[in-house]
Amino acid sequence: MKRPPADNAESGVGPPQATPAEQDGDSSWERVLAFVAELRGSLSTGDLHETIARKLPSILDVDQLWIETNIGGRRKMIAAPITSEASSLHPLMEAAGEWATFPLRSGDTVVGVMGVPVTNRPLSPTSKRALALLAPLLGDSLQTAHIIAQLRELSTIDSVTGCATRPDGLERLRAELKRAHRASQQVAVLMLDLDYFKSINDRYGHQCGDSVLASIGHTLMQTLRVSDLRCRWGGEEFLVALPESGLDQAKRVAVTLSRKIAGTVTECESARIQLTTSVGITIALPGEEDLEAVLARADAALYRAKADGRNCIRVVLANPDEGSMTFTPPPLPFRDRRNPDQPDRRQYRGPGRRATDFAGPGRPESTDVSGVDEARGRAILA
Numbered sequence: 001m002k003r004p005p006a007d008n009a010e011s012g013v014g015p016p017q018a019t020p021a022e023q024d025g026d027s028s029w030e031r032v033l034a035f036v037a038e039l040r041g042s043l044s045t046g047d048l049h050e051t052i053a054r055k056l057p058s059i060l061d062v063d064q065l066w067i068e069t070n071i072g073g074r075r076k077m078i079a080a081p082i083t084s085e086a087s088s089l090h091p092l093m094e095a096a097g098e099w100a101t102f103p104l105r106s107g108d109t110v111v112g113v114m115g116v117p118v119t120n121r122p123l124s125p126t127s128k129r130a131l132a133l134l135a136p137l138l139g140d141s142l143q144t145a146h147i148i149a150q151l152r153e154l155s156t157i158d159s160v161t162g163c164a165t166r167p168d169g170l171e172r173l174r175a176e177l178k179r180a181h182r183a184s185q186q187v188a189v190l191m192l193d194l195d196y197f198k199s200i201n202d203r204y205g206h207q208c209g210d211s212v213l214a215s216i217g218h219t220l221m222q223t224l225r226v227s228d229l230r231c232r233w234g235g236e237e238f239l240v241a242l243p244e245s246g247l248d249q250a251k252r253v254a255v256t257l258s259r260k261i262a263g264t265v266t267e268c269e270s271a272r273i274q275l276t277t278s279v280g281i282t283i284a285l286p287g288e289e290d291l292e293a294v295l296a297r298a299d300a301a302l303y304r305a306k307a308d309g310r311n312c313i314r315v316v317l318a319n320p321d322e323g324s325m326t327f328t329p330p331p332l333p334f335r336d337r338r339n340p341d342q343p344d345r346r347q348y349r350g351p352g353r354r355a356t357d358f359a360g361p362g363r364p365e366s367t368d369v370s371g372v373d374e375a376r377g378r379a380i381l382a
Contacts, residue, residue: 031059032130036137044152045076045145052138053080059134060127062116067104067138069112071146102131104139111139158232160210161217166239169231170291173241176229177289180243187284188242188250189294191302192257195276195310197236208268212275215266223260224253239298247283247315254279254313262311276311278302285318293318 035055039048057065057080067078097119104112114135116123123131156168164172173189180187194216201209213236220230220238229241242253258277266273280301284294301316308314 028059028126028130031055032134035059036134039137039141045149048141048145049076049078052078056080056134060116060130061124062127065114065116067112067114067142069104069142071111071143072150074146102135104135104142106136106139106143109143111143114138158217160213161232161238162214162221163217163238164229164231166231166233169229169233169239172229173231173239173294174289174291176241176243177284177291177294180284181287181289183244184286185244186246186286188245188247188253189282189284189298190240190242190250190254190257191233191280191295191298192238192240192261193278193302193306194236194261195278197275200273200275204268204271204273208266208271208273211268212266212273215264216261216275219260219264220257223257237302239295247281247317250281250283251313251315254281258311258313278305278310279313280305281313281315283317288318 035051038051038055052067057063065080069076069078097117099115100118100123102114102116103110104114114131116127116131156165157163158165163169176187194212197209197212200212213232216238217230217232220240224230224240225242227243229239229243231239231241233239240253240257242250245253258279261277262274264274280298280303282294282297282301288294297316297318301314304314304316305312
């Protein structure tokens with residue numbers, strides 16, 4: 001009677017040799033579990049994309065992969081390894097090769113597709129099984145992150161103007177100053193105040209005032225770049241930050257905004273309302289991260305613009321040797337085409353403005369502004 005070989009290796013008989021990705025068996029699935037835990041804990045879209053790009057290739061034992069999503073009408077690309085922001089090529093177009101693609105679903109909806117290279121070698125059975133298990137989790141996580149991003153966006157957007165809220169504006173400006181510090185760049189900061197806006201609320205009511213603010217917010221959104229910060233600072237004041245912009249760019253933007261705002265018409269009841277704006281400018285120099293100091297200069301520049309008659313632009317810089325600069329765009333005065341002899345819905349007889357709108361040295365105390373000099377940029381009734 002023959003005895004069986006003491007060791008399968010000696011006879012060459014035994015189970016097939018496992019692939020490197022399958023040799024560690026349990027540890028592979030431990031990495032999958034750790035990845036899933038990190039995936040479910042990533043609430044922001046950016047964190048989720050970074051987690052996928054950093055961890056998923058090693059779990060699937062591949063050198064690279066890509067995921068393209070289309071959620072809420074927004075197309076996003078996740079590529080691993082993480083490529084330069086300057087690269088706009090889709091991985092499928094960068095080089096010839098073969099890719100295995102897998103749909104990513106959230107419920108019954110396909111929210112994206114994932115591509116894994118198979119040019120040099122096919123996917124291992126372990127990688128295929130991991131993909132089958134992870135695909136629905138990836139789809140759900142991407143969909144959830146998009147919903148959370150929308151909720152965050154709604155919570156950081158002013159419902160009247162569509163601009164950022166003050167807390168979000170402060171956070172984004174602080175981050176922009178840090179980024180400018182790292183890149184040794186300037187950031188232009190503008191503070192805008194709508195001239196004589198309180199008279200709109202007094203005369204036509206807050207609903208009409210909100211309509212005017214909504215129109216101005218739309219003008220800001222249409223005029224500025226996507227990368228520019230637009231923030232409702234409070235009431236009728238707006239904060240604008242222009243990344244990678246010096247004084248010359250800030251002047252051009254301020255003049256453009258002044259003219260665009262003055263040309264914005266809001267129809268309210270029987271009135272066609274146009275307002276001018278006062279603008280204060282300052283420049284955050286490379287390396288300057290003192291947010292309070294930057295805002296104080298912008299606010300001081302705005303105060304000078306209002307003190308000098310409004311509908312003008314003033315500049316306050318960090319370097320005292322440079323002094324302050326003044327320039328005024330062509331005046332485009334407030335136009336209120338309502339019949340001045342017709343009382344408004346709140347029974348205030350026009351024309352008229354509150355005395356507080358003109359408080360200050362050298363300002364008329366009367367609320368009758370029908371004779372105010374147009375060149376000074378004050379309110380005029382047509």
